[in-house]
Amino acid sequence: MERLHFEYHMEIFYTVPVSQCYFTIKCIPKEDARQHLLSMDISVLPETAFSYGEDSYCNRQIFGHVKETHDKFLYHITGDVEILQTDYEEEAKEERIGMYRFPFGKCLPGRKLLAYYNTLDFSECKSEYDKCIRLMHRLHQDFRYVPNATQIETTAEEAWNMGKGVCQDYAHIYITLLRYMGIPARYVCGLLTGEGKSHAWAEALCNGRWIGFDPTNDCLISNGHIKLGDGRDASECAINRGLIWGGGTQMQEISAAVLQNQ
Numbered sequence: 001m002e003r004l005h006f007e008y009h010m011e012i013f014y015t016v017p018v019s020q021c022y023f024t025i026k027c028i029p030k031e032d033a034r035q036h037l038l039s040m041d042i043s044v045l046p047e048t049a050f051s052y053g054e055d056s057y058c059n060r061q062i063f064g065h066v067k068e069t070h071d072k073f074l075y076h077i078t079g080d081v082e083i084l085q086t087d088y089e090e091e092a093k094e095e096r097i098g099m100y101r102f103p104f105g106k107c108l109p110g111r112k113l114l115a116y117y118n119t120l121d122f123s124e125c126k127s128e129y130d131k132c133i134r135l136m137h138r139l140h141q142d143f144r145y146v147p148n149a150t151q152i153e154t155t156a157e158e159a160w161n162m163g164k165g166v167c168q169d170y171a172h173i174y175i176t177l178l179r180y181m182g183i184p185a186r187y188v189c190g191l192l193t194g195e196g197k198s199h200a201w202a203e204a205l206c207n208g209r210w211i212g213f214d215p216t217n218d219c220l221i222s223n224g225h226i227k228l229g230d231g232r233d234a235s236e237c238a239i240n241r242g243l244i245w246g247g248g249t250q251m252q253e254i255s256a257a258v259l260q261n262q
Contacts, residue, residue, distance in 0.1 A: 002083040002223040003038070003261040006191055008198075009254070010240060012073045016248030021066045021073065023242040026189075026229045028052075028060035029081050032090040034212075035227060040079030046070045059229030059237055075240070080261065083223045088209040097205060100184040105233040107176040107187075110157030116142070117177055128183050129206040132213055135181075139174055140218035152234070167200040167216040168234050174202050174215045175233070186230045188212065189237040193224035193258040198239060203230065226258055 008027050023044075029037045042062065044050060050064030066073070103109060109117070120138060125131045146164040156176040159169035171187050178185035184205040192199040201214040201221065212221030221227075229237035 001085060004081045004083060004193075004224070004226060005079075005259045005261050006081060006226055007078045007255075007257045008076070008191065008239075009256070010075045011253045012240075013251045013253075014071050014073075014244075014247040014249075015251075016246050017069050017071045018066075018073070018247045019069050019245045021070075021242050021244040022063070023066070023073070023240070024061055024063040025075055025240055026055070026059050026061045026237060027075070027077050027239050028062070028228070029079070030058070030060060030227050030229060032227070034084055034086050034089050034221070036082045036084065038080040038082055040077060043074075043076045045072070045074040055229075055236075057229065057231050057236060059231070081226055083226075087220075088211050089203055089221075089227070090210050092205055092208050092210060097184050099232060100186045100205070101179060101182075103176065103179060105235055106153075106155040106172050107179065107233050108155060108157065109176050109180050110160075113157050113160050113173065113176060114180070116160065117180060122181075127206070128204070129211065131181060131183065132178065132204045132206060132211070135174065135177055136213050136215045136218060139170065139177075139215045143170060143173065145170070145216060170215040171200040171202045172233060174213065178202070178204050186210070187233050187237065188227055188230045189234070189239065190228045191226040191256050191258050193260070195256060195258070197254055197256050198228075199225070200234065201225070224258060 048066045050062045122131050144164040150165045156172035159165040175185040188201050203210040203212050231237040
């Protein structure tokens with residue numbers, strides 16, 4: 001077993017004061033067969049009451065309402081996670097597989113992604129797991145990681161046409177192609193040792209189990225990955241969402257750390 005300490009800090013600055021806001025934050029590690037949340041502490045400024053809950057994907061979240069005028073919103077979470085020695089995330093539940101089989105949102109295959117798929121050779125792959133590994137290696141080889149090359153709204157097809165992107169784009173492209181192959185796949189938002197910010201990867205359904213693949217780093221999910229949430233694409237497990245009155249231009253600063261506990 002591995003024990004990890006994590007911290008996630010987010011600040012949003014507004015050029016025009018916000019008179020009130022409703023917020024939903026999904027930054028609490030998810031409990032599954034691979035990881036167990038041992039402890040956590042959450043703070044929100046301006047200070048306000050908040051509630052805990054889960055969305056339709058069982059992603060854990062806090063939500064609340066800031067009623068006072070403010071020009072900065074701050075969220076900070078720290079805690080410890082135990083990583084268990086399993087090679088999968090969780091057993092698949094049949095009633096929750098269907099939604100991950102089909103194109104959705106930012107994971108829609110276009111002409112150039114389909115043309116790329118037709119260049120891939122899976123003839124030597126004996127299982128869905130082998131196909132996932134083969135595709136991960138090829139995508140890592142054929143797509144370039146370039147910070148700030150894309151935006152949060154960029155789709156898989158748009159990123160592929162550019163030939164470069166960030167972890168979100170790797171995950172979206174990977175998921176799009178897996179679904180086209182007939183393999184259910186879902187998007188994962190999480191934290192990773194050494195990153196300093198949130199990270200994204202994918203899970204694919206192999207032999208009845210969800211297994212994590214990180215195409216950005218060309219590896220299986222390791223003891224350094226902490227899963228926060230999953231969904232059909234990035235929009236469904238976004239860490240921060242809300243509704244504000246006022247605000248003007250927004251500027252956001254995020255920092256994250258994952259450390260091995262001694």
